[in-house]
Amino acid sequence: MRLSTRNALLGVIRNSRYVSYRHGHAYIAWRCYSDAKNRTYDDAINLLNTLQTPYAELKRQWDAGIRRGQEDLDHTKQCLGRLGYTENDLTKLNIVHVAGTKGKGTVCGYVESILGEYRKLALDSETRDLHQISLHKNIGLYTSPHLISVRERIRINSAPISEELFTKYFFEVWDKICEPDADGKQPVSPKPVYFRFLTLMSFHVFLSESIDVAVYEVGMGGQYDATNIIKRPSVTGISSLGIDHTFHLGNTIESIAWHKSGIFKGSTPAYTVQQPWPAMAVLSERAYQRRARGFHCVDENPSLKDVKIKPDATFQRQNASLAIALARKVLLKVNRDNVDLEEELKAPGLPERFVRGLESIASRGRCEVRVDGNTVWYLDGAHTADSIIVASKWFCDEVKDKPEPRVLIFNQQGHRETIELLERLFAATERQLKFDHVIFCPSTPPASSTKKDHVNLQTDLEAVASLTVQQKFADKWQELSAERWPGSKTEIKVLPSLEEAFDYVRSIGSTGTESERVEGEKVRVFITGSIHLVGRALNVLEGVDAL
Ligand SMILES: Nc1ncnc2c1ncn2[C@@H]1O[C@H](COP(=O)(O)OP(=O)(O)OP(=O)(O)O)[C@@H](O)[C@H]1O
Structure with missing residues (x-):
């Protein structure tokens, strides 16, 4: 066997999950081919998710002051x-x-x-x-x-x-960067992080x-x-x-x-x-x-x-x-x-x-309006001081002449200035409207979710589970409402999941029969503060993750 062919074959063997030395080379080659063909879109997404920097490591980098630099490029x-x-x-x-x-x-x-x-x-x-x-x-x-x-x-x-193309190109890149090659050349170390990998793949x-x-x-x-x-x-x-x-x-x-x-x-x-x-x-x-x-x-x-x-x-x-x-x-x-x-x-x-x-153009999750039965969802992933004002104004313009009830669903866990974001939202809306219901909930998918595109290892899961951030939001909203509308009857809720927030919204809108309702009686829900929250909301609305 020529040396290069032998090395290539050894590389294949090393990369194969199904090596059987008893059955000889033909068997090995067949299994590898089959293995490569059987690598699915889900396999790709699962591997991609391993490139996310977990929260603990992110925190270590923050604490150590490690920032992006030339070495990343x-x-x-x-x-x-x-x-x-x-x-x-x-x-x-x-x-x-x-x-x-x-x-x-x-x-x-x-x-x-x-x-x-x-x-x-x-x-x-x-x-x-x-x-x-x-x-x-x-x-x-x-x-x-x-x-x-x-x-x-x-x-x-x-x-x-398509899923097919994604899978094909994902593994072409993965195999070249993250696995030893046929000649035994070691993978790039460290592996590229999530965004870098996708950029290279693009x-x-x-x-x-x-x-x-x-x-x-x-x-x-x-x-x-x-x-x-x-x-x-x-x-x-x-x-x-x-x-x-x-x-x-x-x-x-x-x-x-x-x-x-x-x-x-x-x-x-x-x-x-x-x-x-x-x-x-x-x-x-x-x-x-x-x-x-x-x-x-x-x-x-x-x-x-x-x-x-x-x-x-x-x-x-x-x-x-x-x-x-x-x-x-x-x-x-x-x-x-x-x-x-x-x-x-x-x-x-x-x-x-x-x-x-x-x-x-129809930009998803940006000033997007969806009508679903007697609920109108207004979705905008704004998560910075300027954009939350822009998004709030947009929502006010959309609904100010329409009757109540109005609901806000808000979350933001990736940034540090989250309370300030909420204050901006309050200030940008309070002159034009008052929310009847305000819900704070995390945007993480339930553990039972089969769709892995939303796995987010960068979130502080302890904070998510304890709902401390959401409770702080609720306290702040309570304080702002009490100042602005003393005796206000706004219902402020902290709920453990987006699914429960949706159930709550549907319970608000479940009075009267469909035929009795007219356009003006719809429940109008503004979902904002985080692109992840809006993405998850769209998933739920489109039935990708059934409630
Ligand atoms: N020029 C702008 N000035 C202020 N806010 C804006 C502007 N353009 C968009 N926004 C707001 O920001 C939201 C997100 O817009 P877009 O996705 O285009 O921004 P982006 O820069 O890609 O933000 P990111 O990727 O951080 O979400 C919009 O839905 C809107 O609320």
Whole structure:
């Protein structure tokens, strides 16, 4: 047997869970093939979850002051090398790279939706003109976190990749990075953490699936984020800045701006929206230092007055304006010789396809409204000081002219400034409405849940079980209500699970028969404070985890 074949076979044997020396090589090879084929989506998710940093370790890092740094980026690059790619390979993806404290996910979604409209025309071109400027390209989108399924994070042409594709690519990456290879070369040590692994996997998926334009949302910060191994994006954008993730990014707007602007790259156009002045000064300085090709601040696009942006709010028009600028830039870049497209994009006003892209998007868990029998659910995963105000205003606008009852379901356990978040929510709503029922509950799934996409090892499970955080929220709400509405009859509940919160809501709405109820008598429930809470709520509403 040639040496390389022998080594390969030994590697296979080492990786196999079903080795039988009695039956010889043929048997071993068959079992391995079968094993590889039998690795399921659930196997992939279970292994992926082992890459989460458990709460105890996170706490140790916090206490020791261990923050993200250059070594994290170096490790990501090392893993990319193990996958057989160089940073230059990523250039083929014509990446739109977006950072920001709030709105980055929305901006990425808008860009993808606009590009998708150009792609669609390639399929259903009705006129010659449309055909000429259609974009025969595949579009990838990488976002985080997920709401319902991990697969949502990696999308191709607007759809999450299938379980089958996810499993295939997951194990291709896992086997190369986290297992010894056929020649006995040891895995990368340490293994990449959860987000880093998925980022690497997204590169592998997009490069393997011939993606022409990939839109990347930064996970946290920018400078040391795993996505920042992208060396030559086509364009970069920074959405609204505010205070979040202060442990890693610092607690001033300047230091946060410094981290976010780490995505600016030489020879790449850099865009942002109006920011508080100290942040803008840092962005502009960093764009210059990092030799970005121009630094542009995008004002609200005047053409948006004729576009039905949802929700119709200033913050969303700001997100849309940034997305328009980014989409324009990348469209021009990947269709460099398309004169018709250039003409369309440079003409005054918004091209029809941009309008369609902006209007057709349905962002899950962001200002989302769902009607379920006599309950209307208003879901928004806001979890920062600025976004909780935006989300609260949105809810008030939606329901202020509609009759009670109104219910709030709130949770937040990952951040430190959680009471402040609740105070902001109270302040943002109290002038316009009073909640009749306020529920605080953890968002962790029940132990019996079979869906592993929501396993969160980063939560302090002792705190979840003891409900201390939720009790603090309840005390605070009680205090604020008593000051604002002495003698208030608001029902404040601490419940051990989201499932029980839903039962409680249904009990509120169970008076009268369905036919007796009219639109105005619906129970209106605002769920906010955490993207995990909103994701779990959507799971429950969609019956993924039956109550
Ligand atoms: N420009 C903005 N300014 C303030 N709040 C915003 C803005 N854009 C969105 N939001 C609020 O933040 C919520 C989350 O939006 P989005 O997912 O786009 O932000 P994000 O930056 O991706 O946040 P994260 O990933 O941390 O959840 C929205 O539902 C809305 O309430």
